[in-house]
Amino acid sequence: MPKQASRWQFLANPGRFLRVTRWLLPALSVAALLVLAVGAVWGLAYSPPDWQQGETVRIMYVHVPMAWLAMGGYSGLVLLSVLGLVWKHPLADVAARELSPIGALATGLCLLTGSLWGRPMWGTWWVWDARLTSVLVLFFLWVGHAALTRAFDDPDRGARMGAILALVGAVNVPIVKFSVDWWNTLHQPASVARLAAPGLHQDILYPLLVNGLGFSLAFAALALAATRAGLLERRLRALQLAAARRADVA
Amino acid sequence: MTPKRRRLTILLLAALGLGTATALTLTAFQDNLVFFRSPADIAAEPPPPGRNFRLGGLVEQGSVARGTTAEGRPNITFNVTDGAHTVRVQYSGVVPDLFREGQGVVTLGQIGPDGVFHAREVLARHDENYMPPEVADALRRSGHWNPASGDPPPAAGWNRLQPAQASERSSGG
Numbered sequence: 467m468p469k470q471a472s473r474w475q476f477l478a479n480p481g482r483f484l485r486v487t488r489w490l491l492p493a494l495s496v497a498a499l500l501v502l503a504v505g506a507v508w509g510l511a512y513s514p515p516d517w518q519q520g521e522t523v524r525i526m527y528v529h530v531p532m533a534w535l536a537m538g539g540y541s542g543l544v545l546l547s548v549l550g551l552v553w554k555h556p557l558a559d560v561a562a563r564e565l566s567p568i569g570a571l572a573t574g575l576c577l578l579t580g581s582l583w584g585r586p587m588w589g590t591w592w593v594w595d596a597r598l599t600s601v602l603v604l605f606f607l608w609v610g611h612a613a614l615t616r617a618f619d620d621p622d623r624g625a626r627m628g629a630i631l632a633l634v635g636a637v638n639v640p641i642v643k644f645s646v647d648w649w650n651t652l653h654q655p656a657s658v659a660r661l662a663a664p665g666l667h668q669d670i671l672y673p674l675l676v677n678g679l680g681f682s683l684a685f686a687a688l689a690l691a692a693t694r695a696g697l698l699e700r701r702l703r704a705l706q707l708a709a710a711r712r713a714d715v716a
Numbered sequence: 717m718t719p720k721r722r723r724l725t726i727l728l729l730a731a732l733g734l735g736t737a738t739a740l741t742l743t744a745f746q747d748n749l750v751f752f753r754s755p756a757d758i759a760a761e762p763p764p765p766g767r768n769f770r771l772g773g774l775v776e777q778g779s780v781a782r783g784t785t786a787e788g789r790p791n792i793t794f795n796v797t798d799g800a801h802t803v804r805v806q807y808s809g810v811v812p813d814l815f816r817e818g819q820g821v822v823t824l825g826q827i828g829p830d831g832v833f834h835a836r837e838v839l840a841r842h843d844e845n846y847m848p849p850e851v852a853d854a855l856r857r858s859g860h861w862n863p864a865s866g867d868p869p870p871a872a873g874w875n876r877l878q879p880a881q882a883s884e885r886s887s888g889g
Contacts, residue, residue, distance in 0.1 A: 552727060596751065657846065665846065666846045
């Protein structure tokens with residue numbers, strides 16, 4: 467049991483996090499750029515058009531990774547919120563607070579690219595079906611979390627409120643995923659994450675997976691960079707407070 | 717250890733309560749969460765006349781008739797089917813590029829006294845399959861799939877098919 471606790475400590479120690487991410491962050495960033503470059507060339511130049519959607523199908527190479535990150539990132543936020551609320555890990559609080567603007571960005575891009583795709587294919591920018599509406603709710607949860615964690619003078623209080631919001635919002639994650647199966651929607655059902663064989667031809671599936679990996683690496687790099695900045699900010703604040711207290715005493 | 721376990725217990729109980737409440741709410745609103753109604757839904761429960769609703773299904777093979785209205789706008793009539801039931805739809809306006817026989821559509825409008833669904837809006841609803849034109853051609857020529865009759869066969873049968881192989885297979889019959 468104590469051994470396990472020390473393993474948790476290893477992950478949660480802010481000083482060690484800063485040391486590890488000092489080299490991990492540039493490595494991740496370079497890897498993200500390389501994979502995204504391959505993905506862009508493959509997706510734009512070397513993958514075939516779709517038999518009925520034509521070249522428009524290439525929007526998928528951005529839209530689908532953004533949707534994966536919106537959902538996967540939110541699952542990460544839920545995990546960080548549990549760690550912050552139950553185990554009171556300060557690193558989890560900082561990471562959750564720094565993750566939400568990035569998650570909001572991914573979800574916003576998912577909605578935007580989906581709208582740009584929907585207009586030429588479906589014939590509409592937007593409909594209030596269960597999938598689109600639940601993703602819009604996901605976007606508001608991300609934005610709400612970003613605002614709520616920053617709305618308190620005491621960062622610990624903000625982190626606690628944000629964690630509660632993130633956990634309440636977790637019920638939306640299965641709703642987003644299964645909305646296309648539980649109710650009929652304008653949005654089509656899942657093509658990749660399903661029990662049957664992927665509904666994408668391999669010449670379209672592989673560039674999609676490469677782009678998914680590239681955007682995930684970029685997402686991770688952004689989240690790590692923001693968390694590093696958040697930790698350093700917190701450290702600076704603590705130093706400033708201590709200096710002010712010393713000046714007060716003197 | 718005890719406060720941690722207490723917080724975890726409270727959290728799990730809250731999650732259980734919230735999950736149950738959400739599940740019950742969603743079940744209660746099931747009918748309102750559907751985006752469109754199928755021809756079978758309408759046959760089972762005809763909507764009151766003059767009531768707007770969305771009708772969805774596949775465009776029935778061989779049912780599309782195009783013309784122009786008296787004002788010179790494009791006019792189109794077609795059947796929306798779910799296999800069991802069909803509803804005749806009339807729409808004057810431009811349909812999406814993806815509109816074709818065998819394609820999913822969602823139309824917004826109301827059923828007139830003539831029993832025809834008069835649509836104000838027609839949206840195309842494509843399936844979850846993506847394939848290069850050569851593969852689609854090969855499936856069609858080999859008789860494995862007629863796009864006008866609906867969705868393609870299970871993806872495991874074609875998602876690794878290479879266009880070169882595909883043309884061989886189709887030329888071989």
